[in-house]
Amino acid sequence: MALKKAAKKTSAAAVPPQLLWKRDGADFLVTNDFGHYSWLKKKDFDSLLACKVGESHPLFAALSAKGFVRDRLDFDGLAAKWRKKNAYLNTGPGLHILVLTLRCNHKCLYCQAAAGGAAAKDTDMTPATARKCVDFAFNSSNPGITIEFQGGEPLLNWPALTAAVKHARARAKTAGKELKLALVSNFSLMTEEKARFLMENEVSVCTSLDGPADLHNKNRCFSGGNSHAVTLKWLKYFQKKNEAQADGYRVFKPSALLTVSRYSLSRHKEIIDEYVAAGLEDIFIRPLAPIGYARNLWGSIGYEAKDFAAFYLKSLAYILKLNRSGVVIREKMAAMMLDKIVNSRDPGYLDARCPCGAAIGQIAYNYNGDLYTCDEGRMVGWEGDDVFKVGSVFKDSYAKVMASAPTRACVVSSNLEAQPDCARCVYKPYCGVCPVYNYEVQGSLWGDMSSSDRCGLFKGIFGALFALLKKPGNEATLKKWVDK
Amino acid sequence: MSKTAKKEGGLVLDAAVYSGEALRLAAFVFSDKAEITLKQGKGVFEVYFEGAGPEFSPGDYLNEALNQQCRLDLAGKNSKAAGMIATRALLSAAGNAGKKA
Numbered sequence: 401m402a403l404k405k406a407a408k409k410t411s412a413a414a415v416p417p418q419l420l421w422k423r424d425g426a427d428f429l430v431t432n433d434f435g436h437y438s439w440l441k442k443k444d445f446d447s448l449l450a451c452k453v454g455e456s457h458p459l460f461a462a463l464s465a466k467g468f469v470r471d472r473l474d475f476d477g478l479a480a481k482w483r484k485k486n487a488y489l490n491t492g493p494g495l496h497i498l499v500l501t502l503r504c505n506h507k508c509l510y511c512q513a514a515a516g517g518a519a520a521k522d523t524d525m526t527p528a529t530a531r532k533c534v535d536f537a538f539n540s541s542n543p544g545i546t547i548e549f550q551g552g553e554p555l556l557n558w559p560a561l562t563a564a565v566k567h568a569r570a571r572a573k574t575a576g577k578e579l580k581l582a583l584v585s586n587f588s589l590m591t592e593e594k595a596r597f598l599m600e601n602e603v604s605v606c607t608s609l610d611g612p613a614d615l616h617n618k619n620r621c622f623s624g625g626n627s628h629a630v631t632l633k634w635l636k637y638f639q640k641k642n643e644a645q646a647d648g649y650r651v652f653k654p655s656a657l658l659t660v661s662r663y664s665l666s667r668h669k670e671i672i673d674e675y676v677a678a679g680l681e682d683i684f685i686r687p688l689a690p691i692g693y694a695r696n697l698w699g700s701i702g703y704e705a706k707d708f709a710a711f712y713l714k715s716l717a718y719i720l721k722l723n724r725s726g727v728v729i730r731e732k733m734a735a736m737m738l739d740k741i742v743n744s745r746d747p748g749y750l751d752a753r754c755p756c757g758a759a760i761g762q763i764a765y766n767y768n769g770d771l772y773t774c775d776e777g778r779m780v781g782w783e784g785d786d787v788f789k790v791g792s793v794f795k796d797s798y799a800k801v802m803a804s805a806p807t808r809a810c811v812v813s814s815n816l817e818a819q820p821d822c823a824r825c826v827y828k829p830y831c832g833v834c835p836v837y838n839y840e841v842q843g844s845l846w847g848d849m850s851s852s853d854r855c856g857l858f859k860g861i862f863g864a865l866f867a868l869l870k871k872p873g874n875e876a877t878l879k880k881w882v883d884k
Numbered sequence: 885m886s887k888t889a890k891k892e893g894g895l896v897l898d899a900a901v902y903s904g905e906a907l908r909l910a911a912f913v914f915s916d917k918a919e920i921t922l923k924q925g926k927g928v929f930e931v932y933f934e935g936a937g938p939e940f941s942p943g944d945y946l947n948e949a950l951n952q953q954c955r956l957d958l959a960g961k962n963s964k965a966a967g968m969i970a971t972r973a974l975l976s977a978a979g980n981a982g983k984k985a
Contacts, residue, residue: 493977760976817966
């Protein structure tokens, strides 16, 4: 172990090692790039800043183990921790989103995709294009890839879905890569036959559940029937199949996503209760983003960051209360952030990486084979601005896409070391910025974090998590969320 | 002490605080909202706004100029660390990490 020995007497001229901090009432939260954190009283914080935390100081052992004491830096250990936390810097795009069609049979209030009507087949991916997209995904330098089928409603283009699944499974046998397949669907077109094909090919399924029937159906308009009822029916179907399992293949537990609209803000308990009643153990509380089509409806369904933060805090408190009474449920975004904070692990949350996952962590494949940095970038393209288009599966090589101008621009602009505010923010070791959001909301890839609602929202979430971690009872419960 | 003064139809900014690059980058951000022209004087930049709609405010431009200047200043300090991270990420994604150029 390369250990810098403690000096007998700390030099008054010395400065503490890299340190990020934030005052919270009477206490100070300090973090560093290795991902360590500590809560300090003011006098201890002052001592740390003045390099007066010597061997006799009661916090010496704890702070030096975390890399906060210049005279006691375990370089090997700290470097290993940094590498583990930033392991994604050594791999290429793992998530490959195939947009099988822009058609959808729902008209969700917050849809970012400006989906086309169910009859407009000119925005369907052909099976040949789907196979070409799969081939492109297998060029990734990442040893494990996830191909996620999205839309519109991907079940509206069953021929392309089956073609892509079969081709991907065949390619995986010879490519030496770990392959995961995932479907994001509203389930309205699910049948026993389709479900069987998905399970036999080990395709995991994820749907949207916005809460109780009236709220879900208000957000997710479906002229073909009751969206909520259909969603619950198939959630239960896949849960039963998961519990029973099958010979020869794994059946995954289904999952659901919550999108919070203005109508959701006063109903956190009902929404969480709905998830628990549906047998779901994760709830992913996602805010709306004023990107794509949703931007045009922001006045009627949007809200300020502080409104979402209040909703989120109430939701977390309620989930912890349920946990204490034995109910198993966790909030997914909190779990992913906690995985970074507590375990120094990359949970694969591409929105909170430095640099962000645009192109280097994920690629969105449009129905016609055009490639975008991410699904949000594709939505900007659908509005007529192809600034986030990185190529085409028909024209461009994988290497060319990774070296394209949008890829490089997104990497450089989402690097927190080069972002004012972020570079000094106490949450930097766990956070990330989104160039697409910045571009859509503030007009530049870099954005201005001091006036960014997304930044405010993330700060609210981190603030809540650290406040909860400060209390021993909560800390134990929260750590259980990520102890696997 | 920086100098920021109003001039008819525009602003006068202290060149010791704002670089021309930061002012041009900020102007680009608002290129769909106003026509912004820069003139360099002795120790100052003169910034003029034309064709601006009601949603444009010179104050927003100033905030963005400050943001861009902070970013450029930070890049000067952190460019080594930032460059290493960005290079590693791009080379790994391309499958070239560890290979000699």
